[in-house]
Amino acid sequence: MKIRIGYGWDSHAFKPGVPLRIGGLAIEHPEGLAGHSDGDVLLHAITDALLGAVAAGDIGSFFPPGDPRWKGADSAIFLNIALEEIQNAGYRIANVDTTLVLAAPRIGPIAGEMRERVASLLDIPLGDISIKAKTPEGLGLDHVAQAHATVLLER
Amino acid sequence: MKIRIGYGWDSHAFKPGVPLRIGGLAIEHPEGLAGHSDGDVLLHAITDALLGAVAAGDIGSFFPPGDPRWKGADSAIFLNIALEEIQNAGYRIANVDTTLVLAAPRIGPIAGEMRERVASLLDIPLGDISIKAKTPEGLGLDHVAQAHATVLLER
Amino acid sequence: MKIRIGYGWDSHAFKPGVPLRIGGLAIEHPEGLAGHSDGDVLLHAITDALLGAVAAGDIGSFFPPGDPRWKGADSAIFLNIALEEIQNAGYRIANVDTTLVLAAPRIGPIAGEMRERVASLLDIPLGDISIKAKTPEGLGLDHVAQAHATVLLER
Ligand SMILES: [Mg+2]
Ligand SMILES: [Mg+2]
Ligand SMILES: [Mg+2]
Numbered sequence: 001m002k003i004r005i006g007y008g009w010d011s012h013a014f015k016p017g018v019p020l021r022i023g024g025l026a027i028e029h030p031e032g033l034a035g036h037s038d039g040d041v042l043l044h045a046i047t048d049a050l051l052g053a054v055a056a057g058d059i060g061s062f063f064p065p066g067d068p069r070w071k072g073a074d075s076a077i078f079l080n081i082a083l084e085e086i087q088n089a090g091y092r093i094a095n096v097d098t099t100l101v102l103a104a105p106r107i108g109p110i111a112g113e114m115r116e117r118v119a120s121l122l123d124i125p126l127g128d129i130s131i132k133a134k135t136p137e138g139l140g141l142d143h144v145a146q147a148h149a150t151v152l153l154e155r
Numbered sequence: 156m157k158i159r160i161g162y163g164w165d166s167h168a169f170k171p172g173v174p175l176r177i178g179g180l181a182i183e184h185p186e187g188l189a190g191h192s193d194g195d196v197l198l199h200a201i202t203d204a205l206l207g208a209v210a211a212g213d214i215g216s217f218f219p220p221g222d223p224r225w226k227g228a229d230s231a232i233f234l235n236i237a238l239e240e241i242q243n244a245g246y247r248i249a250n251v252d253t254t255l256v257l258a259a260p261r262i263g264p265i266a267g268e269m270r271e272r273v274a275s276l277l278d279i280p281l282g283d284i285s286i287k288a289k290t291p292e293g294l295g296l297d298h299v300a301q302a303h304a305t306v307l308l309e310r
Numbered sequence: 311m312k313i314r315i316g317y318g319w320d321s322h323a324f325k326p327g328v329p330l331r332i333g334g335l336a337i338e339h340p341e342g343l344a345g346h347s348d349g350d351v352l353l354h355a356i357t358d359a360l361l362g363a364v365a366a367g368d369i370g371s372f373f374p375p376g377d378p379r380w381k382g383a384d385s386a387i388f389l390n391i392a393l394e395e396i397q398n399a400g401y402r403i404a405n406v407d408t409t410l411v412l413a414a415p416r417i418g419p420i421a422g423e424m425r426e427r428v429a430s431l432l433d434i435p436l437g438d439i440s441i442k443a444k445t446p447e448g449l450g451l452d453h454v455a456q457a458h459a460t461v462l463l464e465r
Contacts, residue, residue, distance in 0.1 A: 013448030138168030
């Protein structure tokens with residue numbers, strides 16, 4: 001067995017009047033995440049973790065922020081490119097563990113649905129994807145969402 | 156061999172007149188960590204890393220912050236639930252690596268004792284738990300403690 | 311096969327009139343990273359990840375910040391000590407994945423050269439080291455560089 005590890009991180013600021021999209025889900029909330037694409041902080045962190053695990057670059061090298069093609073893009077497109085990279089390298093996902101850090105909205109009530117969506121996007125069993133959430137206690141970061149993602153690959 | 160990875164993160168603000176508890180140790184310090192439970196930022200991060208590795212939820216789903224049962228609770232209780240979850244899933248801990256980020260107190264002089272305490276709580280050999288520390292240089296976060304924990308499980 | 315995981319994190323503030331050194335590379339930039347050593351935030355994070363994976367302490371325990379011996383030191387020295395520790399423990403590196411978080415300079419154009427340098431310092435194939443970069447969107451941290459490093463060891 002050969003194994004590899006990857007870690008990805010991302011942040012986006014909240015912005016009024018923008019739809020909120022996290023983990024491929026549209027979420028009811030007064031603000032969304034600002035970004036060139038759909039601002040999906042969780043899918044971006046997972047994408048970077050997958051690319052990092054096979055040393056294939058990073059999300060910015062595949063999808064330059066200024067490129068008009070990715071304006072408002074569905075971040076599932078980014079994730080799919082990362083999945084292709086790990087397949088090309090001959091690996092499959094053992095498991096993915098993620099942590100969202102944000103003051104609001106509460107993730108707990110929608111974590112199940114979000115996991116199902118991400119499992120489907122990654123084409124892995126529900127038991128191999130974890131989505132945890134924390135508030136940024138003491139950090140003064142209530143206007144930002146951050147995501148950490150760690151992945152283990154095997155072949 | 157089957158393996159899984161987990162990553163947990165936590166933060167708590169320092170608060171005067173509260174006992175400081177990190178890694179299950181009572182530490183002499185003018186301030187402690189504010190929180191609904193005993194505020195043990197390190198045990199919370201490890202708990203989340205373990206839960207995440209087996210996709211069993213997060214510390215907030217097992218121990219909702221508002222629940223009066225966990226007011227001032229010993230965070231070893233949270234850790235024990237996470238250990239049960241990984242045992243139920245058939246896994247054991249390969250190793251745990253953690254990083255505390257805080258301006259004070261200095262962790263170096265007590266890191267050995269803290270490792271012994273955490274090893275005992277996790278019921279693993281001393282050589283399978285690492286506790287590192289950093290100051291938050293340039294971040295303006297001297298009033299907060301953060302913890303990162305990463306775990307590798309095998310069965 | 312025995313495997314172990316490690317995670318390291320570091321931050322340094324930018325400071326005018328100091329040479330910038332990241333990943334062992336001298337980088338043209340108006341500011342460098344303040345620190346007792348050469349301030350190489352990426353090598354520090356990798357050093358801590360390696361030490362953590364074999365539970366051998368942290369960069370501060372080997373190289374106390376105040377020690378005059380390490381004033382302006384080349385951080386490759388720190389990395390070499392960590393490599394000795396993992397060799398002494400009988401492990402080799404499976405792969406290393408890193409993430410730089412900084413507003414400037416842009417890492418993309420020099421990421422290839424930086425990977426070659428770090429691969430050479432770690433004495434591993436280029437395909438086993440990843441260097442990703444992100445800007446700290448929404449965090450108000452344009453004056454700081456942070457690095458995350460995760461490593462997988464095997465024997
Ligand atoms: Mg992003
Ligand atoms: Mg906590
Ligand atoms: Mg440093």
